[in-house]
Each structure stands twice: as C-alpha cells, then as structure tokens.
Amino acid sequence: MSRRLPPSSDRPRSITILGATGSIGRSTLALVAEAPELYRVEAVTAWQRADELAAVARSCSAKLAVIGDERCYPALKERLAGTRIEVAAGMDALVEAAERPAEWVMAAIVGAAGLRPTLAAVRRGAMVALANKECLVCAGALLMREVARHEAVLLPVDSEHNAIWQALAGSERSAVRRLILTASGGPFRRWSLEAMAKATPEQAVSHPNWSMGAKISVDSATMMNKGLEIIEAHHLFGVPEEAIEVVVHPQSIVHSLVSFKDGSLLAQLGEPDMRIPIAYTLGWPARLATTAPELDLCARSGLDFEPPDLERFPALRLARLALRQGGAAPTILNAANEVAVAAFLARRIGFLGIARTVGQVLERLAGAVVDDLDAVVAYDAEARRMAAAVVATIEGCGPS
Numbered sequence: 001m002s003r004r005l006p007p008s009s010d011r012p013r014s015i016t017i018l019g020a021t022g023s024i025g026r027s028t029l030a031l032v033a034e035a036p037e038l039y040r041v042e043a044v045t046a047w048q049r050a051d052e053l054a055a056v057a058r059s060c061s062a063k064l065a066v067i068g069d070e071r072c073y074p075a076l077k078e079r080l081a082g083t084r085i086e087v088a089a090g091m092d093a094l095v096e097a098a099e100r101p102a103e104w105v106m107a108a109i110v111g112a113a114g115l116r117p118t119l120a121a122v123r124r125g126a127m128v129a130l131a132n133k134e135c136l137v138c139a140g141a142l143l144m145r146e147v148a149r150h151e152a153v154l155l156p157v158d159s160e161h162n163a164i165w166q167a168l169a170g171s172e173r174s175a176v177r178r179l180i181l182t183a184s185g186g187p188f189r190r191w192s193l194e195a196m197a198k199a200t201p202e203q204a205v206s207h208p209n210w211s212m213g214a215k216i217s218v219d220s221a222t223m224m225n226k227g228l229e230i231i232e233a234h235h236l237f238g239v240p241e242e243a244i245e246v247v248v249h250p251q252s253i254v255h256s257l258v259s260f261k262d263g264s265l266l267a268q269l270g271e272p273d274m275r276i277p278i279a280y281t282l283g284w285p286a287r288l289a290t291t292a293p294e295l296d297l298c299a300r301s302g303l304d305f306e307p308p309d310l311e312r313f314p315a316l317r318l319a320r321l322a323l324r325q326g327g328a329a330p331t332i333l334n335a336a337n338e339v340a341v342a343a344f345l346a347r348r349i350g351f352l353g354i355a356r357t358v359g360q361v362l363e364r365l366a367g368a369v370v371d372d373l374d375a376v377v378a379y380d381a382e383a384r385r386m387a388a389a390v391v392a393t394i395e396g397c398g399p400s
C-alpha cells in the first residue's frame with residue numbers, strides 16, 4: 001500500500017465530504033474550520049437542503065457542491081451565483097463528486113443511498129472515513145473486496161469501531177478473543193413494551209447522550225443500530241458474529257473494547273462527541289490537536305454495564321440472525337429497516353412495528369450470495385417493496 005501522509009500546512013490534505021449537511025458532515029467541517037490551513041475542500045454534497053449546502057460550501061471554500069435531488073438544483077445554483085464554486089445535481093453527480101481526486105473522503109450519507117458514492121471513492125484508492133454503516137451492512141463483502149483490490153484505506157468513524165480500531169492498533173488478530181460493542185440502550189432503555197408501543201418519533205429521536213440524525217437516532221432507540229454495528233464490526237475487523245458481544249453502557253463513555261486472549265481488555269474512552277473519532281480519521285496516520293473536550297474522569301464517576309434485553313429489543317436478535325444467515329440477508333435487513341424507520345417517522349406505524357416489519361421481510365425473502373453491485377441493488381429493491389407492503393398491512397392497526 002502506498003504510504004499515506006498526514007495533513008500539514010506544507011502539504012494540505014484534499015478532502016471531500018459526502019453528506020456535508022448532516023450531523024457527521026457538520027462535525028467534520030467544525031474540525032476543518034479549526035485548522036483550515038491543513039485542508040483543501042474538493043467537494044461537499046447533500047440530498048435536498050440547498051440552503052444549508054450552499055452555506056457549507058461557501059464557508060469551507062469547496063470547489064464543488066452537489067445536491068442529490070435534481071429538483072433542488074435551481075435553488076443551489078441561485079444560492080451559489082457569483083462564487084467560483086461549481087454546482088451539480090443528481091445521483092450520478094454524487095458519484096462524480098466521490099470520484100474527484102480528494103485524498104480523503106468522509107462517507108456520511110445516511111442509508112444504502114451512500115453505497116455508490118462510497119464505492120466510487122474506494123475504487124480510486126482513497127482514504128475513506130466510513131460513517132455510513134449501512135454501506136457495510138448491505139454490501140460488506142463487496143466493499144471490503146474493492147478496498148483490497150484498489151488499495152483504498154477504510155478509516156472507521158462509527159464511535160464503537162473507531163474505539164476498537166484504536167484498541168487493536170499493532171496487535172495480531174490471532175491475539176483477539178472477542179470484540180465488545182457498548183450500547184447506550186437508547187431513550188427507551190428502561191421502558192416497558194407497552195410504553196414503547198406508544199412511543200412517538202419525538203421521543204425516539206431524543207437520544208440520551210448523542211446528537212445525531214433522525215434515522216440513526218431511531219435505530220439507537222430500537223437497538224437496530226447495535227445490530228447494524230455487529231455486522232459492521234464483522235466486516236471491518238474480520239471477527240465472526242459469535243465473537244462480537246454487546247454490552248449496554250448507559251453513559252456512552254467507554255466507546256467499545258477488545259478482549260485479548262491473555263485476559264486484557266483494551267478500551268477507548270471519551271466524551272460522547274463525534275469530533276473525537278472523526279479527528280482520528282481526519283489526521284490519520286497522525287493525531288490532530290482539537291478543541292474537543294477531554295473526559296474528566298472524576299466528574300464522570302459511575303460507569304454501568306448490563307446485558308441487552310432481547311425481548312424488548314428484538315432488532316438486535318434479527319441483525320444477528322441476518323449475519324449468521326449471510327448472503328443477501330443483511331442487505332434485506334437493512335433495506336426493510338430503512339423503510340420501516342421512515343414509516344415510523346411519518347407516523348404510519350408504531351415504534352414496535354419497525355422490528356415487526358424487518359422480521360416479516362427477513363422471514364419471507366430468502367437471499368442468495370450478493371457479490372456484485374447489481375445483486376445488492378436488486379435485493380435492496382425487493383426488500384423495500386416487501387417492507388412497504390408489510391407497512392401497509394400494519395399501519396392503522398393501533399400500536400404495533
């Protein structure tokens with residue numbers, strides 16, 4: 001693999017941010033704004049929020065701004081009139097943004113929609129900071145194969161995987177006994193199933209520790225987020241499903257751990273602030289100085305750990321099942337979950353209807369091996385159709 005140099009003022013790192021208007025995109029831009037001499041921003045992208053994208057592109061002097069939804073192109077063009085920033089729109093333009101020659105790409109589009117742009121960055125051998133876990137869930141084998149083939153570097157952004165990556169540094173994989181993913185338990189950690197059945201979208205997106213986009217916040221509330229993260233860890237670190245444990249840790253201070261064969265547990269700790277893991281990828285292979293807060297251990301006494309409750313959080317069980325089944329099952333799980341979460345946020349189904357929808361789709365759709373993009377896209381589309389049909393049968397049936 002070619003040697004990667006850290007950013008420096010003599011040699012600024014060229015970067016692209018996919019999903020620049022989101023929670024991860026903004027945290028990345030906040031770090032860039034702390035040391036603008038270290039970076040040159042090639043491209044920034046969004047889906048529909050043209051005003052926000054234009055403001056972001058201006059503030060970081062991006063060369064290119066791309067909006068995914070073509071209907072929003074006129075608004076973006078108007079907001080960036082009189083600047084030197086190039087403007088484009090559409091799905092192909094998102095892929096082209098990822099193909100532009102930035103050394104480092106933040107993949108922070110939400111959902112499987114991020115797969116094609118992420119693959120494009122991987123296929124030109126970029127350093128890809130991967131926040132978009134759904135990419136690895138729906139196309140893990142394909143993505144990892146392309147990373148190896150094109151000598152790209154995947155830098156895990158997800159806080160748990162970033163912690164494991166840091167804890168693993170320099171160790172032989174054969175020395176690892178298991179990975180331990182910590183989970184906050186989300187806003188409904190202590191809620192009964194009866195109460196969860198009536199949970200509103202507002203309650204579900206109120207994460208106790210992290211400020212995040214709506215989709216991942218709902219995933220945290222169902223604990224599907226931790227299920228997706230088990231699959232993500234399997235692909236990133238080559239560890240089998242049975243060697244990936246989940247422990248509920250309500251404070252979100254210990255971001256995950258590696259258990260080694262000699263009995264050592266190595267963890268990474270920090271305040272729940274995504275600037276910390278993002279900074280580790282942005283500066284990699286060096287560490288950046290940032291204004292992110294340092295954890296005050298004495299002020300944070302009392303770290304709790306408990307096993308997850310699979311009865312109240314069946315999504316975790318479904319994700320493990322999909323990973324064990326293999327083939328297209330994780331692709332199907334992810335697509336059905338995206339449809340179900342959107343239906344819940346649109347108040348079409350109740351909170352418990354999310355896992356119910358995913359479970360029904362997984363049961364009905366069998367999946368063979370998915371080792372190319374066409375197969376992933378086909379299974380993803382079929383699972384979305386089936387999930388929409390399941391949603392239609394359970395909506396209006398009261399709390400589901």
Ligand SMILES: NC(=O)C1=CN([C@@H]2O[C@H](COP(=O)(O)OP(=O)(O)OC[C@H]3O[C@@H](n4cnc5c(N)ncnc54)[C@H](OP(=O)(O)O)[C@@H]3O)[C@@H](O)[C@H]2O)C=CC1
Pocket residue numbers: 018019020021022023024025045046047048049050068094107108109110111113114131132133134157158159210211212213214215216274
């Ligand atoms: N937020 C967090 O702390 C963490 C997030 N992650 C992962 O990072 C990813 C991003 O999460 P987060 O930043 O919270 O999400 P947000 O919803 O805050 O942001 C999503 C970004 O993706 C864009 N986008 C949405 N839909 C599409 C689409 N169909 N095509 C292209 N772009 C699209 C949005 O544009 P627009 O603004 O125009 O809608 C926005 O820029 C997710 O995969 C999540 O699981 C992982 C760990 C932590």
Ligand SMILES: CC(=O)[C@@H](O)[C@H](O)COP(=O)(O)O
Pocket residue numbers: 158159160182183184185186210219220221223225226274
């Ligand atoms: C910040 C981050 O990485 C999220 O994935 C977070 O872990 C979500 O919290 P849960 O532990 O509640 O899923």
Ligand SMILES: [Mn+2]
Pocket residue numbers: 158159160229
């Ligand atoms: Mn996470």
